[in-house]
Amino acid sequence: MLPWTVPDQPPAALSAPSPEQVGAEVGEAMKRGDWRRADLLLSSLPPETAAAPEVQFVRAFLARRMGRRDRAIEIYQRLLEGQGAPLRVRLELADTFVEANDDRSAEHNYRLALASDEAEAVREGVEARLREIAERRRWRYSVNLAISPDSNVNTATDARQLEIFGLPFELSDEARRTSGVGLSLAASAERSVPLKGRTRLMVGGYGRFVDNDQRAFDDGALGLRAGPQFWLGQARAGVEASVERRWFGGQALSRTAGLSGDLQWGWGRVQRHAALSAQRLTYDRIEGRDAWIYAAGWDRTHYLSANRFWRLGVNGARGEAQVASESFWLGRVSTGVYQTLPAGLAAFVEPSVERRTYDARSLLSPSPRRDTEYALAVRLIKRDWRYRGFSPYVGAQASRNDSNLDINAYSRLRLDFGATRTF
Structure with a gap:
């Protein structure tokens, strides 16, 4: 498992303000692996809450679980427009391109991640993934x-x-x-x-x-x-x-x-x-x-x-x-x-x-x-x-x-x- 991999377990709570009941139901749905239900619940949040980066990050994770990689890529790209977007967003985007078999875009984003000030903590894993892409048999x-x-x-x-x-x-x-x-x-x-x-x-x-x-x-x-x-x-x-x-x-x-x-x-x-x-x-x-x-x-x-x-x-x-x-x-x-x-x-x-x-x-x-x-x-x-x-x-x-x-x-x-x- 790479150091930035999103765990199967849901976050304990959404840092963006949201109704407690919706947050609890989202957590339960993710525990059951009911990704569609969790996504529907998040889409019901008020617009200003649903637009919070933390909520959008979870929705990108859910989109990947449902096989909607293009939707996940769109969300990650939008999150990267913000100032100070965490390195993890770039790495998750690169991982999504790997899942979509788009090696060129994946390599591009891994290399951009290596240029981040936070890259030292994940450098070994990213370079290993770049070599894995280069050696991929298919x-x-x-x-x-x-x-x-x-x-x-x-x-x-x-x-x-x-x-x-x-x-x-x-x-x-x-x-x-x-x-x-x-x-x-x-x-x-x-x-x-x-x-x-x-x-x-x-x-x-x-x-x-x-x-x-x-x-x-x-x-x-x-x-x-x-x-x-x-x-x-x-x-x-x-x-x-x-x-x-x-x-x-x-x-x-x-x-x-x-x-x-x-x-x-x-x-x-x-x-x-x-x-x-x-x-x-x-x-x-x-x-x-x-x-x-x-x-x-x-x-x-x-x-x-x-x-x-x-x-x-x-x-x-x-x-x-x-x-x-x-x-x-x-x-x-x-x-x-x-x-x-x-x-x-x-x-x-x-x-x-x-x-x-x-x-x-x-x-x-x-x-x-x-x-x-x-x-x-x-x-x-x-x-x-x-x-x-x-x-x-x-x-x-x-x-x-x-x-x-x-x-x-x-x-x-x-x-x-x-x-x-x-x-």
Whole structure:
């Protein structure tokens, strides 16, 4: 039993003022395991009494006993909005996510709990639960749905003309910026299979599809991955092989196959992650762009308090294409901040800068391409709303790509109205 586990026995009394008779009847109902009766009795209390944190905490406990986990999550999230909410509320919320098989949300809340000033008393138990989640043997699924108005679906220029060797050429509508509304669906499934000791085989697949107003810009991919995952002391390491098939505009676009490795360490306030990969990218119809892509990444997440964390990410990649004009170096730096807000909201804000430099100029370009993209992503999550496990969110991403070649310069604003679920 973990140190914050709610006991089966009812509290001796409700600290919030309530009629003695109701309090006594609630206690008797809980002793009998009549959770529904106890909840009905609490709902009969005067509004100002029923809203007391102590009463709401008991109602969340009763909701869990009745299998109404979404209701319990809603109550816990609301309780956490108050100043000085006890650590136990955060831990009970994390436990409820575990019961709902939402490991990502559970891990997120356990890590926020570790950043609390009261965390030392429960640190060992929380870190044990985090490792238990990491080693859990079962299927994991995630689903994300979104409607996305986009000012630049095809990430193209606003320019109407392009100069080639000093001569003006009109750009077609397909080559210029096109706005639209996309409907996106992304889903993944992963299975952890025990091998020997703390080594496991991870097998998974994923799919993502974007249906845009114009079929010419529809985008989709399917992928599979598999590989061993094992522990090196307190660090978790993994190696996997992956394949992906991509379609664009209703036609096959490319195939990708490769190997990757990652290392994750840190179970307290600071978590670090590093990854390396090598992939072969093969296009169906575009000559010269087939390439080997080598990539490396590192990120650090620091939980500052029970309501805030920040993340720093650094990524780099090298593309070795068949022709020099398609070979490139890429570097990206991002930093993000997560903050809980009133009314059950939470926000994540992440600015980033990406630099891409190509080795040589293309046939129709006066010089090698040099791009710098500036982006700002914002996501607002309604933490206390859940319907059949789905949580709603609103997101926005603004970006501007500066290029030494006019045809590659563009700006873009995309909004996302979606819902996500992991189980």
